[in-house]
Amino acid sequence: MATTNVLGTVYETLLCSPGMNEVVKIDVKMSRKTVLLLNSVIEGGISDDNERQELLKLVPEEDLAKLKEFAEDCLGKAGLKELSEKMKSLETK
Structure with a gap:
């Protein structure tokens, strides 16, 4: 819980x-x-809609890969890719 507050x-x-x-x-x-x-x-x-989250599990992997690529492209164009990676590393600690 304390980690969530710090993050x-x-x-x-x-x-x-x-x-x-x-x-x-x-x-x-x-x-x-x-x-x-x-x-x-x-x-x-x-x-918090569980039904929507369940539906997203049905999305094909190739389509999810396109979305991930788009998100990474947006971060790169905004100059936030490195910051995002550092934030992700905080989440795993």
């Missing part, structure tokens, strides 16, 4: 850091299927 504090601190409100232009071209899946992943991630 939450770190996220809050990073989100209010200078430059985090700067606009980043990301030119995106993707299929409608990928857009629909991205929407489902985002909504599933921010909701």
Whole structure:
């Protein structure tokens, strides 16, 4: 529980850091299927709806790989890839 509080504090601190409100232009071209899946992943991630999370388990691996690639591309274009990797390493500790 204490680890969750510390990680939450770190996220809050990073989100209010200078430059985090700067606009980043990301030119995106993707299929409608990928857009629909991205929407489902985002909504599933921010909701407690177990049914939605169960439906996401049915998504083919290749489609999930495309979403992951898109997310990594967005992080790279925003200059946040390294920061994201460091945040992930905090989650596993």
